[in-house]
Amino acid sequence: MNEFIQHTINGLSLGSIYALVALGYTMVFGVLQLINFAHGDIFMIGSFAGLYFLRFLSPSQPSVGVALLVVLVAMLCSGLLGMTIEKLGYRPMRKAPRINILITAIGISLFLEYGGQLLFGASPQFFPPIMEKTQFHFFGDITLDSNQVIIFFIACGLMAILQFLVFKTQFGRAMRAISHSLETASLIGINVNKIIRITFFIGSALAGAAGVLYGLAYPKIDPLMGLLPGLKAFVAAVLGGIGNITGAVIGAFILGLSETYVAGYISSTYRDALAFVILILVLLIKPAGILGTKKIEKV
């Protein structure tokens, strides 16, 4: 039983990181019906931005304040990167066929990955400890890492802020309007381009935060690290219902937990396959996801 609780704790920690990345996917899909393949690599860039900023600061004392500052800087960098990608890569393609956009997205993703290898070197780099790590022990055997707690709370905090933004502000209303119908939204006077740009910024910023949190939890980062977590976060978004923000979070936690259980009870070599199996099952059985709504195709 203890083992199960430990796995659950690990799974929730993993899930919260996936959630931050999945939110970005879902937001962008919501407004543009676009699967932003490069999102996972924005996550990676955020991680590296955090690492380099941390090295630049080289704080003598690890502390939570430093961690928050690093997260903020990473969020800023990835947000700006996301906006740039939108402007240069996706905006010119708005009227193009879907395949072309998807391939462009993949092209940008590869560019970021191998450009990252050029810029940061192809060998992995390691996050130095930012915060004092203490372990809490429960019932003798179960360990809770202070890192895991902080990651979980920062992720939940960001999600709460996003929730507020989307449902309680004018910007959020505009965003939701665009995701219903881009044409109608522009007809009623919403500055569509601006809202899309800001959506990209927020989504990418969240991914950047996830990157730093990932570096805290699993200190090894390398330029190709974004590919798999990116795909998994996408699966999480689809699982929850792509376009639906609460869905993305739920999907991410389900994915994080099940991945940890599979790795723990079956075999760790199948953990990556699980995400794809879930993807296929969802798309074949209920493509709208858990919280999604069915779209009727009009003839």
Add this chain to the structure above:
Amino acid sequence: MFGFMKKNVGKTLLVLSVGVLFSCFDSKKSDTIVIGNYGSMTGSEATFGLSTRDGILLAMEQLNAQGGINGKKVELKVYDNQGKPEEARLSVEKLINVDNVVAILGEVASTRSLAAAPVAQQYKVPMISPSSTNPEVTKKGDYIFRVCFIDPFQGSVMAKFAFNSLKLKKAVILRDSKSDYSVGLADYFIKTFTTELTGSIVADEKYQSGDVDFKAQLTSIKGKDFDFIFLPGYYTEVGLLARQARELGITKPILGGDGWDSPTLFEVGGDALNNTYISNHFSPDDPRPEVVAYVKTYKERFGVVPDGLSSAGYDAANVLFAAMKKAPSLKGEDLRNAIADTKNFPGVTGLLSLNENRDAVKSAVILKIENGKFNYLETVNP
């Protein structure tokens, strides 16, 4: 105009690239002897490739300073395989068919040596691996050699050390299923530990190089009754694993092999590596005069103390050079025979003799990790 260009873009690109491709074929007929080195200069095992290359460079520079091979200088061509076996094969193909090397030094990781060795064997170019310990490597053919011990020996060394010296009877194995080295070494360890000695294996878990999260496997291990973990992996994962193990509250000793040998190990693992032990090829604290001189020269040249990888590279290069001097010619068969004849060669990793399987018979050292460095404990002779 634009239409014309567009129409012919494809053909232009094709012609251009074919031209570029063919242009890289001016076979150099110069006065140097070219040897090749392929290794993982980037990726998770980057220090392996870089260290080995540096050891080879040092040996080569010393050789050239003394006049080279019968007056001719030696030149080194280096390829990075990024840690991928297919790239290792391709690198060796290029070294042989494009750069026309007379011999090849490499690789460190057994998986990559195994991928590349058939190519060297096919074209009858001698290949000397400095540190691949999986026995299968030299079985690929009679042109494949190594200057290190093999894993049946290394596995038994650690098994006996754990059982006899540290008095630990119950082991948990944690192996890297992506690495022939890790899987093989784990098997040989288990063989000695359970059949020759009376130890028992409580659990046998696996991970893959590239993984960053081992909490799942470690959580399953934690609940069991064991004395130590045997972790025959590579340094990047070992560092992360050690950290996560300690975070989960596992304080038992961890034992490993020569795959741990890297300065990056300490960067990743930090204090989590206290109370761990490994078997290795080399210790910079070795008091023999040739080692002391080597350590000093290496430090002057590269600014750091040499590790096991660079020392193995150094020895491999020197064994090759000695054979080149001895051989009647540098053609494949003559060179191969000269290398096979290496007996009692005074390497910095120990006294080297190649047996009939083209493996080196030599001793291993056992090192303990304490406070961020390797500390010499004892030498085990075959």
Add this chain to the structure above:
Amino acid sequence: MKLQFNKTIFLILGFFFFSLLMNWALAGFPSFSEINSILFFKPGRSEGLISPYIYSILILLGINVILSVSLTLLNGFCGMFTMGHAGFMAIGAYASSSAMMFLIPEATPLFLKLILGLLIGGGISALIGFLIGISVLRLNGDYLGMVTLGFGEIIRITILNIDAVGGARGMTDIPQMINLFSIMFLVLVVVLFTKRIRDSKYGRTMFAIKENELATRLMGINPTNIKVQTFVISSFLAGLAGACFAHSEGYLSTQTFSFVKSFEIIAMNVIGGLGSISGAIIGGALLTILPEGFRVLQDFTGIDLRMIIYALTITLIMIFLPQGLFGSKKGKVKEFPWLK
């Protein structure tokens, strides 16, 4: 009808001898004492007109062309955008190699081994293609792409976990039976085959489905059958290419068959122009030669710029030349004259 049949046989025989002659021309003359050495001859270190390195690049080119053409069937003809094609290649490669290792006795004559290997590789791949084809019938567009990506990865991870074929460490000692002659011959046959499909009623239905699936259904044609059959043929060809790959390299690693490989094949199609067979060929050729050519740059600068140039090229082509080299915005794709 009879005339056409004869013409095809004549053509194929012609390809056979043409490929054989090319192999001799480029690799050097084998000893004529043994049939094996005639058919399976590969150049040694300095025997042929070209170095073994370029020889192996030409073989790789052939394999990539087969892959590219196989994807054109699915993607360019039938409009099904899949991102898991490398999975079929992997199945073909591993199936054929496993057959060599476990099923087919050593004593079989070499050319029989090769034919069996190719058939088994393509066949098993086609079987999996059939299963996947049936499951994804309802999907299209982005979703189809993502699901097939998932399938491709699942195939790769499954093979990764099968220890008997080397698993994570790769499969070694695969008999190397492919040389330039066999690859050239196969490429010519595959291209001819694809051209025939395109010109047939079958092919026209595929194009119709691509244009508007609903309309074809309303016309009384059941697109389901065609779609599944296209999957089967396409995966058979990809499996064939995979088997060729295995038997030319002699070594397999699951890392080769990742999503990046699937994307490379898509890129070959897209750069060449979707729907055009000549485009698929040129795309495949370009994307084999360019990375190798850029390796020279790597020697100069010490940095691997290949993937970056690759990614940039694809992105820029998508933005500025979206129909590719041989594609056309108006609906009619361009082809080489002999492929029209």
